[in-house]
Amino acid sequence: MRSRLALVxxxxxxxxxxxxxxxxxxxDSASGSGxxxxxxxxxxxxxxGVPYFEAxxxxxxxxxxxxxxxxxxxxxxxxxxxxxxxxxxxSYIQQKVDALIVAPNDPDSMAPLLQQAKDAGIHVATADTDxxxxxxxxxVNQATAEGIGQGLTDSLLKAMGGxxxxxxxxxGQTAENLNSWIKVQQAYTKEKYPDTTIVDVVYAGEDQAxxxxxxxxxxxxxxDLTGLVGECTSSAPGVAQAVKDAGKIGKVFTxxxxxPQAMKPYLTDKSSSAAILWDVENxxxxxxxxxxxxxxxxxFQATNKVSDxxxxxxxxxxxxxxxxxxxxxxxxxNVDQFNY
Amino acid sequence: xxxxxxxLGRRRVLPAPxxxxxxxxxxxxxxxxxxxAVSTPAFLTAGSIQPLLVATAPVALVGVGMxxxxxxxGIDVSVGGAIMVCSVLxxxxxxxxxxxLGVAVLLSVAVGGVLGLVNGVLIAYGRVHAIIITFGTANLxxxxxxxxxxxxxxxxxxxxxAFFGRGPDGRTLGVPHAFGITVLITAAAWWYLRHTAxxxxxxxxxxxxxxxxxxxxxxxxxxxxxYLITGLLVxxxxxxxxxxxxxxxxxxxGSGKELAVIAAVVIGGTSIMGGRGSVLGTLLGALLVQSxxxxxxxxxxRSQLSDLFVGLFIIVAVGADLLRARARRNR
Numbered sequence: 001m002r003s004r005l006a007l008v009x010x011x012x013x014x015x016x017x018x019x020x021x022x023x024x025x026x027x028d029s030a031s032g033s034g035x036x037x038x039x040x041x042x043x044x045x046x047x048x049g050v051p052y053f054e055a056x057x058x059x060x061x062x063x064x065x066x067x068x069x070x071x072x073x074x075x076x077x078x079x080x081x082x083x084x085x086x087x088x089x090x091s092y093i094q095q096k097v098d099a100l101i102v103a104p105n106d107p108d109s110m111a112p113l114l115q116q117a118k119d120a121g122i123h124v125a126t127a128d129t130d131x132x133x134x135x136x137x138x139x140v141n142q143a144t145a146e147g148i149g150q151g152l153t154d155s156l157l158k159a160m161g162g163x164x165x166x167x168x169x170x171x172g173q174t175a176e177n178l179n180s181w182i183k184v185q186q187a188y189t190k191e192k193y194p195d196t197t198i199v200d201v202v203y204a205g206e207d208q209a210x211x212x213x214x215x216x217x218x219x220x221x222x223x224d225l226t227g228l229v230g231e232c233t234s235s236a237p238g239v240a241q242a243v244k245d246a247g248k249i250g251k252v253f254t255x256x257x258x259x260p261q262a263m264k265p266y267l268t269d270k271s272s273s274a275a276i277l278w279d280v281e282n283x284x285x286x287x288x289x290x291x292x293x294x295x296x297x298x299x300f301q302a303t304n305k306v307s308d309x310x311x312x313x314x315x316x317x318x319x320x321x322x323x324x325x326x327x328x329x330x331x332x333x334n335v336d337q338f339n340y
Numbered sequence: 341x342x343x344x345x346x347x348l349g350r351r352r353v354l355p356a357p358x359x360x361x362x363x364x365x366x367x368x369x370x371x372x373x374x375x376x377a378v379s380t381p382a383f384l385t386a387g388s389i390q391p392l393l394v395a396t397a398p399v400a401l402v403g404v405g406m407x408x409x410x411x412x413x414g415i416d417v418s419v420g421g422a423i424m425v426c427s428v429l430x431x432x433x434x435x436x437x438x439x440x441l442g443v444a445v446l447l448s449v450a451v452g453g454v455l456g457l458v459n460g461v462l463i464a465y466g467r468v469h470a471i472i473i474t475f476g477t478a479n480l481x482x483x484x485x486x487x488x489x490x491x492x493x494x495x496x497x498x499x500x501x502a503f504f505g506r507g508p509d510g511r512t513l514g515v516p517h518a519f520g521i522t523v524l525i526t527a528a529a530w531w532y533l534r535h536t537a538x539x540x541x542x543x544x545x546x547x548x549x550x551x552x553x554x555x556x557x558x559x560x561x562x563x564x565x566x567y568l569i570t571g572l573l574v575x576x577x578x579x580x581x582x583x584x585x586x587x588x589x590x591x592x593x594g595s596g597k598e599l600a601v602i603a604a605v606v607i608g609g610t611s612i613m614g615g616r617g618s619v620l621g622t623l624l625g626a627l628l629v630q631s632x633x634x635x636x637x638x639x640x641x642r643s644q645l646s647d648l649f650v651g652l653f654i655i656v657a658v659g660a661d662l663l664r665a666r667a668r669r670n671r
Contacts, residue, residue: 049491049591078486079595173644203643206592209584213395214637216506220388221380221638237586245506246387261495262588 040071040097041291043127043284044088046105048076051259052233052280053103055340056128059284063292066307070292073097080172080206082106089113092122099123099291101140107131107176123294127287129177130321137294138320140287142278143327145177149184151276151327152255153193156227159253159273163195166227167218169211169235173203178231181257185229199225204235211238212245219246230256236275240266260330260338267332275330280340282310283324290322354534358620361609361660365624372631380638390516392634393627394506394584397518398423398577399597400626403604404522404529405456405570407622410605411533412566413546413614414463414470419574419601421481422455423594426578428485431494431589434501434582441500449575455481456571460564478598486591494589497582504583518580522623525573529619542566546614603650604629607657611665628653 043060045053057074064072073092077084082105092100093116100122104110111134114124118135127140143151156166168185170178182201189196199222204211215228215238228243230236236256240263243252249271256263258275266272289306300315300322314323330338377384402419409416430448433439439447455477462473502509504518511517533539541562544552553559581593608625610617629650636646 049486049489051493054491078482078591200637200640202637206590207595208586208588208590208592209395209581210633212506212584212586213391213634214643216391217388217634217637220382220385221640223382234590234592237588241586242506245391247508262493262586265496265587 038069038071039099039292039295040073040095041099041288041295042073042075042092042095042097042101043287043291044085044092044100044102045074045076046085046103046129047080048074048078050233051261051340055259055280056284056287058340059281059286060288061284062281063285063288063307067289067292070288072288077105080105082109086110086113089117093117093120096120097122098295099125101125101127101287101291102131103128104131106174108133110134123291125287125290125294127290128283129175136320138290138300138315138322140283140290140322140324142280142283142324144323145180145184146188147327148257148276149181150188151329152181152229152257153185153188155274155276155329156229156253156255157189157193157196159255160196160227162193164226165197165199165222165224166229167199167215167222167225168201168229168231169215169218169239170201170203171206171211171232171235175232182231204238206232206234208234208238211235212242215239215242216246219243219248219252226252228252228254230254230258232257233259233262236272237262237266240272244269244271258330259340260335261340263330264332264335267330267335270332273331275335276327277330278324278328279338286310286313286322286324355616357534359609359618361657362618362621362624365608365621365628369624369628369631372628372635376631376635376638383635383638386514388634388638390511390514391506392630393519394504394510394516394580395634396626396630397504397516397522398580398584399600399604399629400623401522401525401573401577401580402570402597402601403608403622403626404526404619405566405573406601406605407608407610407617407619408529408533408542408566409470409570410602410610410612411542411546411614411617412563413549414563414566415602415612416459416474416567416570417471417598417602418455418459418474418478418481419570420594420596420598421478421485422452422571422574423578423581423597424485424591425455425481425488426452426575427582427589427593428488428494430578431497431582432488434497435494438498439500441503444500445576445579448578449572452571452573452575452578453568454571456568456574457564459571460567463567464560464564485594489591493591495587497585497587497589499587501579501583504580506584510583518583521576526619526623533619538562543615546616548615600629601626603654607650607653609657609661611661612658613665625657 060072064070075088085105100117110131114134117124124136125138126136130139202214204214219225228239230239236258239254243254254272255274263275304313305311306313382388426448429451430444433447459474459477463470541557544557545559549559604626605622608621632649633646
């Protein structure tokens, strides 16, 4: 009996692995060889299964449906891991997709892979997070670092009354985009709000509970602290939760880079004053459109009409960057407009 | 029933109730707290210590099970994945079925028990080393957890589990419930491991499984029980994890927790080779690790320094254990 149970489990596991293996193979052999040329545009997010990148995926799918000649492929690692992401990129190179777009976990280690893809005749691009040293043809940028850093600072300082002490709870210590925003926040705060000091920047990884605990520790270490910034989608609700648990709503104000549905309870009870983000579905749409453009070998204009909703998307030829637009401020007033 | 623990032999057979490592840990923690209290005045206040104890609870609680597992000579690296499965299921039940506190805890503990049972059966009767089996099940659990998440976070978790949380609902007379429960369970486990024949059997197995079998210990049953206990505790700890998080649960939940738990156990003086260890030490180990993390943040030091300190503690603890083992051999 006992050994049979072990056997059943073993067989079931093997079967599950075999089945998932087969699925992959099927994807491989399905090549788009219709009458009209369809372009395979593959997007590799930092991490699959989080609302942020799933919303980008939804936007990409919508673009593929609207454009008609794009097959949208989407696969990412289940943890924000550079090595696992590299494996997925390699598999897309093997599949000879037409355009390969990556949101790199580690821009430096992604650069040689993008070179490899280019050598294989694949058009390469980055979206969401850039790999500035790579051979990418275009970077689809959601908002400039200035836009985000200033948006976070302005909305926090508005809640804090224009002065005081605040701290930043960031996530990955090597995350290029988070660090570039923090730099802007530091410079901009110094310049525009001279009576304000940033007392500390701490790193919690992608761990919500750790971000919450660190925010609690920061409030204890600095009793005169009146502001906290959650720099990524896991620490933005984390800092708000810490304020709520400590019973300091209205005394300590928080803002963060959070997704609307996750931030909604905190925006409602005022433990978070505002979330700064951009329309993520539109970013996915723009990413798929940009992939199709480079796959077809078309040039970008200074301003581009992508769809009726996305009109006047600017392209900066010197930095080869498409810009979605200004950052979006999400408050308890408009949070219900977003379903992710 | 009892195996060789007559009134006469008892004093000699049992190790000291509190080991040297535990005294050292208490000393280190006391020293650290005093140093932190001096350098950051807010450290030794209720508003700082209470959240610290709450944050310690889940790691220490799973650590009780992990200590028993490691004492038998095994290891369980699947607890992170198991926490993910338990917490996502419980969070979904809280949101979609609006279950109450009792049902949520029962559900989570039951799910954890099933996962622990899977590990236990495979390890006890499959005769493959625990690290291989639990490494496999860790990935299976993660797959399962991600499937339940289904490409999205669980949003709008109600405050049902606030009883275990960091907020004012989470404590009675200033004692955080999560930590109080952890201390009670640790005390119960300490007594069970030390003063019952069944408890001593875990040590016998870790010392020499073959000899234990010849002495009449039902090795497979005991080993299965160790992983089952760990699973049940993972279930309860998952409720603590949900309560400590935000109203959104994402797929990073549980990630890396297996290493945090093993670190607490090893720092607590349990021998990674099996046969020796104490749940009391594990509780102290978890408390030390969290005190260091909070201290580093409160002092305004760089966040990565807490990793450095934890790493040093592990190396020192394992080194001390190896030196003790060598001293025993040479005696």
